[in-house]
Amino acid sequence: MATVADVDHHDGVASTALLTDQYELTMLAAALADGSAHRACTFEVFARRLPHGRRYGVVAGTGRLLEALANFRFGEKELAIVAGFLDDRTLDWLRAYRFTGEIDGYAEGELYFPGSPILSVRGSFAECVVLETLILSILNHDSAIASAAARMVSAAAGRRMIEMGSRRAHELAAPSASRAAYLAGFDATSNLEAVRTYGVPGAGTSAHAFTLLHSGADGAHEAAAFRSQVQTLGVGTTLLVDTFDITRGVANAIEVAGTELGGVRIDSGDLGVLARQVRVQLDELGATKTRIVVSGDLDEYSIAALHGDPVDVYGVGTALVTGSGAPTAGMVFKLVEVDGLPVAKRSSHKESRGGAKKAVRLARDTGTVVEEIVYLATGPEPASGEFQSRPLSVPLVRDGKALDGLPTLAESRALVSRGLVSLPWEGLKLSDGDPAIPTTFLS
Amino acid sequence: MATVADVDHHDGVASTALLTDQYELTMLAAALADGSAHRACTFEVFARRLPHGRRYGVVAGTGRLLEALANFRFGEKELAIVAGFLDDRTLDWLRAYRFTGEIDGYAEGELYFPGSPILSVRGSFAECVVLETLILSILNHDSAIASAAARMVSAAAGRRMIEMGSRRAHELAAPSASRAAYLAGFDATSNLEAVRTYGVPGAGTSAHAFTLLHSGADGAHEAAAFRSQVQTLGVGTTLLVDTFDITRGVANAIEVAGTELGGVRIDSGDLGVLARQVRVQLDELGATKTRIVVSGDLDEYSIAALHGDPVDVYGVGTALVTGSGAPTAGMVFKLVEVDGLPVAKRSSHKESRGGAKKAVRLARDTGTVVEEIVYLATGPEPASGEFQSRPLSVPLVRDGKALDGLPTLAESRALVSRGLVSLPWEGLKLSDGDPAIPTTFLS
Numbered sequence: 001m002a003t004v005a006d007v008d009h010h011d012g013v014a015s016t017a018l019l020t021d022q023y024e025l026t027m028l029a030a031a032l033a034d035g036s037a038h039r040a041c042t043f044e045v046f047a048r049r050l051p052h053g054r055r056y057g058v059v060a061g062t063g064r065l066l067e068a069l070a071n072f073r074f075g076e077k078e079l080a081i082v083a084g085f086l087d088d089r090t091l092d093w094l095r096a097y098r099f100t101g102e103i104d105g106y107a108e109g110e111l112y113f114p115g116s117p118i119l120s121v122r123g124s125f126a127e128c129v130v131l132e133t134l135i136l137s138i139l140n141h142d143s144a145i146a147s148a149a150a151r152m153v154s155a156a157a158g159r160r161m162i163e164m165g166s167r168r169a170h171e172l173a174a175p176s177a178s179r180a181a182y183l184a185g186f187d188a189t190s191n192l193e194a195v196r197t198y199g200v201p202g203a204g205t206s207a208h209a210f211t212l213l214h215s216g217a218d219g220a221h222e223a224a225a226f227r228s229q230v231q232t233l234g235v236g237t238t239l240l241v242d243t244f245d246i247t248r249g250v251a252n253a254i255e256v257a258g259t260e261l262g263g264v265r266i267d268s269g270d271l272g273v274l275a276r277q278v279r280v281q282l283d284e285l286g287a288t289k290t291r292i293v294v295s296g297d298l299d300e301y302s303i304a305a306l307h308g309d310p311v312d313v314y315g316v317g318t319a320l321v322t323g324s325g326a327p328t329a330g331m332v333f334k335l336v337e338v339d340g341l342p343v344a345k346r347s348s349h350k351e352s353r354g355g356a357k358k359a360v361r362l363a364r365d366t367g368t369v370v371e372e373i374v375y376l377a378t379g380p381e382p383a384s385g386e387f388q389s390r391p392l393s394v395p396l397v398r399d400g401k402a403l404d405g406l407p408t409l410a411e412s413r414a415l416v417s418r419g420l421v422s423l424p425w426e427g428l429k430l431s432d433g434d435p436a437i438p439t440t441f442l443s
Numbered sequence: 444m445a446t447v448a449d450v451d452h453h454d455g456v457a458s459t460a461l462l463t464d465q466y467e468l469t470m471l472a473a474a475l476a477d478g479s480a481h482r483a484c485t486f487e488v489f490a491r492r493l494p495h496g497r498r499y500g501v502v503a504g505t506g507r508l509l510e511a512l513a514n515f516r517f518g519e520k521e522l523a524i525v526a527g528f529l530d531d532r533t534l535d536w537l538r539a540y541r542f543t544g545e546i547d548g549y550a551e552g553e554l555y556f557p558g559s560p561i562l563s564v565r566g567s568f569a570e571c572v573v574l575e576t577l578i579l580s581i582l583n584h585d586s587a588i589a590s591a592a593a594r595m596v597s598a599a600a601g602r603r604m605i606e607m608g609s610r611r612a613h614e615l616a617a618p619s620a621s622r623a624a625y626l627a628g629f630d631a632t633s634n635l636e637a638v639r640t641y642g643v644p645g646a647g648t649s650a651h652a653f654t655l656l657h658s659g660a661d662g663a664h665e666a667a668a669f670r671s672q673v674q675t676l677g678v679g680t681t682l683l684v685d686t687f688d689i690t691r692g693v694a695n696a697i698e699v700a701g702t703e704l705g706g707v708r709i710d711s712g713d714l715g716v717l718a719r720q721v722r723v724q725l726d727e728l729g730a731t732k733t734r735i736v737v738s739g740d741l742d743e744y745s746i747a748a749l750h751g752d753p754v755d756v757y758g759v760g761t762a763l764v765t766g767s768g769a770p771t772a773g774m775v776f777k778l779v780e781v782d783g784l785p786v787a788k789r790s791s792h793k794e795s796r797g798g799a800k801k802a803v804r805l806a807r808d809t810g811t812v813v814e815e816i817v818y819l820a821t822g823p824e825p826a827s828g829e830f831q832s833r834p835l836s837v838p839l840v841r842d843g844k845a846l847d848g849l850p851t852l853a854e855s856r857a858l859v860s861r862g863l864v865s866l867p868w869e870g871l872k873l874s875d876g877d878p879a880i881p882t883t884f885l886s
Contacts, residue, residue, distance in 0.1 A: 023647030136610035167579035170616035204466030209778035335652035
């Protein structure tokens with residue numbers, strides 16, 4: 001059995017063309033047969049709502065999407081899979097497929113709210129419809145992680161954050177989760193593929209297994225494990241002190257490493273109580289600069305609860321890579337315009353607004369945002385009155401190619417940071433609430 | 444920026460070596476330096492608990508793991524990334540790395556309970572410790588999806604199930620989710636990469652966009668869209684009837700396709716009410732064999748709630764690929780034995796049981812299981828009394844190589860099905876509860 005990575009390669013890069021739902025290709029076949037495939041269409045990506053109680057979302061994945069789009073090519077290996085249910089006309093069309101359309105949308109790192117037109121994808125029906133799954137998979141995953149991560153970063157109030165959730169995520173989703181966490185303000189990741197692929201700074205401490213390895217018939221030799229780690233990694237390393245007794249562990253750590261020890265990690269127990277106790281012990285031993293790293297099922301709420309405790313670094317895993325209760329952003333990809341005319345479904349509960357749209361965000365002179373306005377792309381930019389108006393819909397793709405000068409990961413990271421600062425203070429509360437600002441639809 | 448798929452290739456297959464947490468390699472470096480790296484170790488994979496209220500879990504991902512293990516090789520590209528924080532001895536060791544140890548464990552598709560020794564990984568500390576993240580990422584993801592899927596399959600009580608959640612999952616996790624759903628009893632997937640990579644049967648219907656595409660200045664032409672779909676895909680196709688008015692949609696569908704139409708899909712509204720209404724309408728029109736497909740945020744509870752309604756096929760997306768509230772299985776990878784002696788950490792709340800373990804499951808003559816017994820691998824197989832005893836720990840890897848004759852995906856699928864049948868009836872309840880059978884630890 002082949003692995004997903006073992007797919008047809010164009011210039012050494014894996015094709016993303018089969019990361020697609022079958023119905024997109026059968027709709028394509030029917031549309032090619034009846035001629036409607038070539039009608040000029042606009043599809044819009046938006047979220048009908050934020051996850052329960054959330055006050056904002058963070059757009060993430062755009063950079064990854066633009067790369068995946070360039071590799072959306074049907075080679076002979078991909079065509080062989082779909083030949084069973086498609087006619088020759090459709091296969092020939094797919095063989096020649098290149099996206100030649102245009103994409104506008106929110107820059108990666110921009111905040112979003114319900115109904116924000118996050119992407120606007122324009123081209124023939126045929127060339128757009130086949131991208132639905134790829135676009136949504138990437139944006140829904142990465143935005144879910146980044147949105148949860150931003151709340152954690154906000155709760156950590158400037159303390160260092162390490163993403164260490166790879167083991168609780170699909171192995172190939174984990175590097176993307178690391179990237180999304182970094183985008184949202186995390187400082188580092190444990191995931192080496194994220195270090196390689198996205199240049200996220202790497203970090204790590206040690207596991208209980210390393211301490212337990214240094215056991216004999218006479219029991220555990222914690223100090224021997226610490227000595228080994230310090231000898232190889234230097235006194236700047238972080239020692240895991242909770243394998244047996246934490247007080248004894250801290251004493252062993254400083255005895256072995258001296259007062260210049262970089263850090264100690266606590267991974268179990270009541271982290272606030274233990275952090276206070278360990279801080280006192282470290283200070284009494286003279287290790288006043290040794291940092292305290294805490295980990296163990298942390299989420300934004302437990303991070304916030306540790307605000308008054310002497311914690312220097314948070315290591316966050318499961319809650320981060322699972323979106324802290326909201327593992328997908330729930331964005332959809334809807335046809336909103338055909339040959340220049342708005343279209344929308346009318347069935348119960350899932351109405352959408354027709355017409356290609358753009359958005360602006362209004363802010364006070366202080367920079368605090370007050371409202372988002374979504375308007376028809378054919379209309380004029382809405383009046384901003386006393387407020388500053390910032391356009392959110394920017395060109396991303398022209399003639400099927402990603403434009404030069406799109407934000408780097410570092411620039412998107414700065415954009416998230418500016419976005420969080422711009423929210424009214426209520427918008428940063430962790431408790432359940434409404435979107436931080438209202439959205440007005442001029443359509 | 445490169446994509447994750449664009450990694451070093453050994454014989455055309457991507458290396459999985461960097462799907463790893465940095466601390467595994469720094470622990471390796473310290474253990475190589477102090478000589479402990481070569482001690483004989485056993486690491487165990489287990490779940491401390493099931494997700495809240497769940498009564499069983501389904502082991503999934505083993506097949507994918509054994510493939511990924513074979514590709515866990517450090518080529519020069521991987522070494523270049525880790526060279527920044529590792530010494531030459533460690534780099535040389537990684538360059539030569541091949542797993543040469545043994546793995547026993549639960550067959551893929553076996554049910555599991557809290558503390559079940561799902562995998563037992565034996566080898567030198569060095570060769571085992573580097574596999575932690577890869578092993579956990581794969582098993583935690585796939586088991587979470589399969590465990591949720593099995594509850595849905597159980598709730599569907601024999602009706603056809605299509606997995607269509609790719610758009611709500613990371614693009615490269617989606618094919619694995621499809622595979623896990625199929626393993627647990629789903630019949631088909633929308634995901635074409637899962638069709639290619641794992642041979643899961645493909646399926647699909649149509650989207651609202653296809654109907655909306657067939658609009659003009661005079662409004663929508665639903666019948667034209669249906670006619671096109673039937674002409675290209677045949678009358679066996681499934682038409683999406685809820686873009687505008689469902690009653691009108693069903694009438695259009697039968698008028699265009701005739702009474703031999705394969706199916707109609709309802710994707711919004713109160714699915715039970717609509718299914719009953721549509722069934723009556725279809726029957727009155729003579730389309731008595733036309734199937735009703737329902738979709739739209741289904742989970743195991745809403746599937747069960749539709750039990751009395753005339754639904755033929757369930758299309759399940761978001762809840763499936765996000766594990767229906769439990770997106771990760773929470774399995775851990777713990778060192779339990781060093782040079783033949785049991786080891787275990789003692790810090791608060793996270794104790795683990797030392798010693799390499801095996802398990803058997805006891806059943807009545809009727810096949811209904813009553814208890815799982817976990818015992819030290821060095822001890823005798825426990826007495827089964829009046830019950831049938833079935834060993835759960837089977838050899839998977841010897842001399843670093845996956846054994847021949849391990850279950851195929853179809854065989855694992857049959858194993859899940861037999862496992863569900865073997866549970867006491869309480870174990871299949873969807874409501875929150877305790878594990879379906881107790882586990883006894885003889886250690």
